[in-house]
Amino acid sequence: MRYDRPRFLDQGEAALTVEFGDAVDAELNALVLALDGAFLQEGLQGVRETTPTYRSLLVHYEPLEMSRQALIGWIEQRLPVIASEAKQSRAAVAGASRNDGGVWVIPCCYDPEIAEDIKEAGSILGLSPSSLAEAHAAADYRAFMYGFAPGWCYLGGLPEALAIPRRLAPRGLTPEGAVLIGGGLSLVATNPMPTGWYIIGRTPERLFSLTREPPFLIAPGEALRFEPIDAETFAALDARAAKGEILARREERA
Amino acid sequence: MSARLHICAAGPGVTVQDAGRFGYSRYGVTPAGPMDEAAFLTATRAVGAAAAIEISLGGVTLETEGASLAVAIAGGAFDIRLDQQKLPSACLIPLTPGARLTIRAGVSGAWCYVAVGARFDLPLALGSLSTHARSGIGPKPLAAGDALRFLGVAPAPDGAQAIEAPWLARDDAPIRVMLGPQDDYFTPKAIEALLSAEWRVGARSDRMAYALEGPQLTHSRGHDIVSDGAAIGAIQIPGSGAPFVLMADRQPTGGYPKIATVIGADLGRLAQLRPGETLRFTKVGWAEAVAARAALKNKLAAGAVLTPLAAEVSTEKLLAVNLIGGVVSGRE
Numbered sequence: 001m002r003y004d005r006p007r008f009l010d011q012g013e014a015a016l017t018v019e020f021g022d023a024v025d026a027e028l029n030a031l032v033l034a035l036d037g038a039f040l041q042e043g044l045q046g047v048r049e050t051t052p053t054y055r056s057l058l059v060h061y062e063p064l065e066m067s068r069q070a071l072i073g074w075i076e077q078r079l080p081v082i083a084s085e086a087k088q089s090r091a092a093v094a095g096a097s098r099n100d101g102g103v104w105v106i107p108c109c110y111d112p113e114i115a116e117d118i119k120e121a122g123s124i125l126g127l128s129p130s131s132l133a134e135a136h137a138a139a140d141y142r143a144f145m146y147g148f149a150p151g152w153c154y155l156g157g158l159p160e161a162l163a164i165p166r167r168l169a170p171r172g173l174t175p176e177g178a179v180l181i182g183g184g185l186s187l188v189a190t191n192p193m194p195t196g197w198y199i200i201g202r203t204p205e206r207l208f209s210l211t212r213e214p215p216f217l218i219a220p221g222e223a224l225r226f227e228p229i230d231a232e233t234f235a236a237l238d239a240r241a242a243k244g245e246i247l248a249r250r251e252e253r254a
Numbered sequence: 255m256s257a258r259l260h261i262c263a264a265g266p267g268v269t270v271q272d273a274g275r276f277g278y279s280r281y282g283v284t285p286a287g288p289m290d291e292a293a294f295l296t297a298t299r300a301v302g303a304a305a306a307i308e309i310s311l312g313g314v315t316l317e318t319e320g321a322s323l324a325v326a327i328a329g330g331a332f333d334i335r336l337d338q339q340k341l342p343s344a345c346l347i348p349l350t351p352g353a354r355l356t357i358r359a360g361v362s363g364a365w366c367y368v369a370v371g372a373r374f375d376l377p378l379a380l381g382s383l384s385t386h387a388r389s390g391i392g393p394k395p396l397a398a399g400d401a402l403r404f405l406g407v408a409p410a411p412d413g414a415q416a417i418e419a420p421w422l423a424r425d426d427a428p429i430r431v432m433l434g435p436q437d438d439y440f441t442p443k444a445i446e447a448l449l450s451a452e453w454r455v456g457a458r459s460d461r462m463a464y465a466l467e468g469p470q471l472t473h474s475r476g477h478d479i480v481s482d483g484a485a486i487g488a489i490q491i492p493g494s495g496a497p498f499v500l501m502a503d504r505q506p507t508g509g510y511p512k513i514a515t516v517i518g519a520d521l522g523r524l525a526q527l528r529p530g531e532t533l534r535f536t537k538v539g540w541a542e543a544v545a546a547r548a549a550l551k552n553k554l555a556a557g558a559v560l561t562p563l564a565a566e567v568s569t570e571k572l573l574a575v576n577l578i579g580g581v582v583s584g585r586e
Contacts, residue, residue: 009435012515013543015485017435024480036280051279051483053507058483060276063544064551146282147481147507150389153282154481191389208281210379210391216281 002028006079008072013063016071019056024185026156029144030086032057033221037085038078047071052220053145054154102250104218106188108137108179108201108226109234117171121181121198125164135159136179136200137226141186143218151190151208153218158186166196177203177238179226201226204238205247212244223253255407257321257372261400262354265312267461268396270374271367271502272305275382275391279483279506283391286384287502289365289461290522293329295554296419300326300346301371302408305383307396309366311528313358314396316368322350322410324371328417330363330526331424336414344417346560348410362424363526372404386503388462418559421550428536429520431489432543436479436511440491444471448489448497448513449535456496457529461503463490464524470495477510484508487516487524501525519546 002021009017018035021028036052039059046066051058061071110133112118118129125132141155163184173192174180180187182197189195190208203226207217218224229237237247261268271294274287288294288308297306301324307314309329327334328344335356336347343363349355357366376383376393385392396402437445447469456465466489477493484490488500490510499516500508516524517538527533538546 010432010515010540011435011483011485011512012432012487012517013540013547014518015483015515017483019435019482022480049276049279051506053481053483055480056482058279058485060279060485063540064548068540145481145507146280148282148505150278150281150283150391215380216278220280 002031006075008075010068011058013068014061016059016061016068017056018059018075021055024054024144024156026142027086028055029142029156030221031082034082034085035075035078036220038082044074053147102223103140103253104222104224104248105227105251106203106205106224106248107229107233107237108203109229109231110136110201111231111234114231114234115179115199115201116175117198118200121164121200125162127161132162132200133228135161136181136186137228139225141224141226143220143222143224144185145220149189149191149193151188151206151216152193153188153207155186155188155224158184162186164198167198170194170196171199174199175202177205177207179203202234204234204241206241209244212246217246217248224248255321255405256375257323257404257407258319259323259370259402259404260317260319261396261398261402262315262317263398264314264396264400265310266395267308267310267312268314269308269385269387270305270376270383270393270396271308271385272383274502275380275384275386278380282506283380284386284389284503284506285486286382286386286392286461288367289502289525290329290367292421292522292550292554293365293526294367296328296344296417296422296558297326297367297369299554300328300417300558300560301369303369303371303373305374306367306369307402309357309368311359311364313356314368315357316349316355317353318349318351319401320351321407322348323404324408324410325349325355326369326371326417327357327366328419328422329366331360332363332366333358333360339414341414341563342416344419344422344558345414345563346411346417347414348412350410362528364528365525370404371408371410373406375403375405388503414563415560416563418561421553424526425523428534429524430517430538430543430546431514431535432517432540433514433537434512435482435515437513439473439475439479439511440513441472441474444473445513447471449537452532452534453497454532455527455529459529461501463498463500463504464527466497466499468497471497471513473511479509479511481507481509482512484512485515487518487521488512489514489516499524517543517546519543519550
């Protein structure tokens with residue numbers, strides 16, 4: 001659900017949650033990212049950083065430089081503009097930091113040899129691994145937020161047919177570049193972590209790498225699509241990415 | 255001028271920390287930074303440093319090579335010795351080549367900072383020197399055999415000095431919290447229990463979060479929220495009903511409701527509690543939290559008092575020092 005007006009919730013005296021709603025929803029996320037964009041552009045004195053999520057923006061601020069009231073006042077003044085920006089950005093699925101309306105095309109290998117859980121996920125969803133892969137690669141995604149670990153990018157836009165509940169108990173560590181589904185969403189993971197989601201593919205692309213410029217490839221709000229590759233191509237591209245090459249490309253939206 | 259600092263022995267949890275890594279939480283990157291900011295600032299400001307070595311209960315033994323270093327130490331009541339000389343738990347010393355500085359868990363406190371009057375010769379990772387061990391960002395945790403190089407070495411003081419920083423004294427007053435942001439996910443009874451119970455710091459506490467043991471806190475609307483940003487000090491309640499307080503190495507976002515948040519002025523005090531120690535919470539509002547933050551900031555800005563220490567160690571003093579007990583508890 002999307003609220004009529006955002007709720008302002010304190011997390012201690014130095015952080016304020018601006019909550020636009022309580023759902024995973026593109027329209028809601030667009031509002032969050034529009035407000036986030038306003039903070040990024042205007043560089044408000046006293047604000048240390050902002051953390052956008054599906055449905056809220058956490059504003060870390062220094063209360064000895066800026067009062068809670070002044071911060072809320074600044075946000076409220078911008079709400080009408082943010083609402084109209086969010087509408088436009090939803091049409092273009094544009095990012096907070098890149099406004100060319102393009103889409104990232106990310107190579108992804110769905111071969112069961114590499115995509116460890118695709119057979120298991122397919123059997124739960126009643127799909128063959130190849131039709132699961134086809135459905136996943138046919139959809140347009142939007143980077144809703146990062147969380148959990150560096151370069152763990154949560155994606156909206158998963159087709160209904162691939163909505164799979166989380167595992168009862170977490171699986172082991174994800175490999176680098178794991179593409180996962182779980183809880184009605186998809187995710188690209190960089191740092192290996194245990195997870196309750198299912199690995200249905202792997203990308204050789206590094207969404208996050210400290211040894212490459214830029215270290216982070218995709219900004220919250222940007223659009224992306226997966227391009228299926230076979231295991232041989234995966235190995236070749238993985239070697240190139242390991243040397244710091246960026247594999248993903250920007251395309252105009254169809 | 256350059257110098258090297260050798261890590262002769264180190265327990266687990268010895269890391270390099272600066273003020274923290276900010277601006278990347280939007281990409282899932284944790285700020286890290288010191289567990290006890292007031293102690294960190296006390297040590298770093300005494301020698302004009304931007305970063306320090308953070309030491310956990312496992313302790314550390316250090317030696318320099320090449321040049322004498324100005325070394326400031328501050329934190330909990332750790333046991334600090336320069337060769338045979340026992341030093342106060344906050345002090346500024348010259349560390350000369352060949353002298354051995356040993357820091358071990360003392361009577362209380364969980365974190366201690368060693369700042370050097372020089373610059374770490376280490377590369378910045380995303381603009382910061384802070385170690386975040388879980389993601390591998392920043393310098394690796396320090397271990398026996400490591401050597402740290404320093405550049406721009408400032409002159410070491412002539413003799414050892416005590417740092418009198420009363421804000422670092424142990425204080426058992428309740429830890430102040432502000433309710434929220436998801437206190438509406440809990441029954442009034444759960445909120446009352448949070449504020450009235452005696453809580454024990456659990457064994458599974460680390461730089462990421464402090465686990466608390468006490469009464470079970472019951473949710474009124476389930477334990478799952480759509481992921482939300484998480485601030486330092488936020489008290490998350492997972493399905494088990496057992497709270498954990500998010501600390502410096504927390505995840506930037508989380509999916510458990512946060513019943514309350516520890517205020518900034520009391521985070522260091524909470525961090526200095528060891529597993530097994532107890533605490534209570536009390537509720538304050540935004541204005542009171544900001545006043546406490548300003549008071550601590552003003553004390554830190556006024557600075558610590560330095561008092562020269564006698565260079566000679568008297569027999570009386572040596573006898574007062576327990577030289578047998580207090581074996582280092584970490585893996586050595």
